[in-house]
Amino acid sequence: MDTPDKTHIAATSSLSKFEDSPVFNYINSLSPIDPIKFVQTDHSFNSLSFTSPSSVFASPQIISHRESRLKSILSPDPLKPELPLYANGNKTSKVDSETVRVSDQCAEQLGGLTPKSSARGVTAELPNAIKCDFGSPASNLVSSDSIETSREREGACVPSSFAQSSKVNLRERQHFKNEVNLREICRIEQTEEAAGWDWVSLVSDVDVLYSSIIENNSEEEQDQETVDPGMTTFVSTVLQLPQDNATDLENMVSISPSGSCKLSEIREPITQSGEIGDLQDKDQAHDILSSSLQKKLVVTDSRAKVDEKGEKRGQSNSKQHKIRRRCLVFETGSHKKCSSLILSQSDCEVAHEDNRLVPSKSSVHSLSMLPGVGLHLNAVAATSKNGSFVKCKTLASARQLISMQSTMSSDSLTSSQNILIGSSALNSMEKVSDPCDNKVKVVENALQTSVSVGGEEDDQNSPRKKRFKQELVGESQVCKRCNCKRSKCLKLYCECFAAGLYCVEPCSCLDCFNKPMHEDTVLETRRLIESRNPLAFAPKVIRSADSATEFGDETNKTPASARHKRGCNCRRSSCLKKYCECFQGGVGCSVSCRCEGCQNAFGRKDGSEETEYKVEESEASEKNDSSDTIKKDEDEHADVPLIHPSIISRFSRGKRLRSSLLDVGPPPMPSTSLKLKTFDIFDSPNFQMRLQAIPEDETPQNHNSNCSPTSPNSKRLSPHHHRQPAGS
DNA sequence: GAGTTTGAAACT
């Protein structure tokens, strides 16, 4: 109902309207504040103005927007782009002209920050930034109200009656408070850094600080000139993003000219009045932001000198700066329709460096999202409902806890970058074809460091360690480290190819064609294979609902009833080894299986899934060791019993299971706490849910096929279906 | 690490 016009009018002619409004008149009659002053107080978010109509605008909306904005910086919600906020903005073209000016000022101010004064400078600047952010009544309606607007108004503002009285001393006091707060946050930051970034909590801290500052500065006037830089600097400095997160910010800023970028939102006065001015502003802001980001680094490093842990921090930062967050690579048009196709595994460089990523909304969101989002089929998605931060935190923690090896072997680097983008929303992004194998991979670093953290092996060169590292890497990113010799990795024999991933250096394949440089070949081959079997690249393991529907198997009603889409055909392994895809996938056999002598611990095809049922229904039931092991695992993930084959497969690789009992068990879990910790990410129910959910979205046609009575694999429909193993 | 086993994928 609030049309832009309304908003705009309300913003531009707010004074007259307010004055004309009965409410205003009434409040004005109650308030000693002069109406003119009221206008000013609007922008300053003066506490006294609460008695005036401005209080209406200084409602929790402001806080809400502020919080949402802060959160959006850290956890942009793809479903809630910031852009709409701008739509409500009341910015005028007037602000556009201010942008450049203010931006320049910002740059100057940033440049003026010396290492020693950086912290103080940030502190001093912060209040204004906040004020500008939230002080304006107009900004109440538009969270993204530009700082420049406030600044502009500052210059013309008429000092409010209360503000002048408390200026000097109060400001100093506030600055002191703010600085104290800032230092506290810096300490928090350091602590978080040392213990691994507790990003969420840090955000909360910052948010609290903001609130505190806002309150403190509600009495403070708007005569301070430094604004945006402070805000930006503050964000940059205080948050001191873990590299990947920082990169996210950079990405968000640089990649999203659409204006949905979060950081630019803070400092960039995006005007609603015109696209041209908008673009100009954005360009300006982009440049400024780039510079500010650089400044940020300076500030950070500078502060590092001051901090007790400065050296450590500095090292960490310098290393972190080398990290390039991998981003999802997008598929070229040929297969855009088929969302489940291979995408370039290119390393997603920070956009502002190469600008190869198309700045679209989705791109922003995708960048905001963690790699897990949009991953194809077997790709590991660590994202969960809270996943983004969880993963970030975890990874960052791992990275922070142990100094990374700045020179990661490229093979390990690339292993985690084979991310297949299936999300159609991400298809809008340009494909980045540059593999960028030389980039340090955050996840892998984290994993690597995690290994070190575990203390299991200190020797980086230990074969065992290498192996485990590779496995972790492979698992974490579901980089199928294939070993194809003759298939050229263009057949489903190749796990990489089957998973919709490009082969990477960890692979030991020969004559591999499953690489971005052979994309055409890969896509063509995929087409051919899919023409033969539409489900060829569909997930092999289907969730309970799907499988139950598809197979009509009553035994699949169990929560742990994920089933292999085709069923196995085991004859000698008794479905007790990973030769069996059902077992490998951590699912029980179903009537679709044609296995002989099925002993699948996850559920036999004859329906003897007592294990699962009992596990699900009664934890008290004692079973043999193998069943018990399975039970525990399934209890932990009762809601998502499915364990992706790749995970299991990679998990146990190199950890050969000598015992049949162990073989019967669930995917071998890391024996060390380290491993458990690492894999908590991937074993989390949410993660598992993602694994299952993503393919559904990505391969709708396939899933439709899945639901069809006819299976692509005619063998599945053979009379063997009803054959019951004699042993069972 | 080499060799064997296994079962899916591919082929006929």
Added chain:
DNA sequence: CAGTTTCAAACTC
């Protein structure tokens, strides 16, 4: 569609 071959992972030693 069934049988066979090919293939690479899983597994054993």
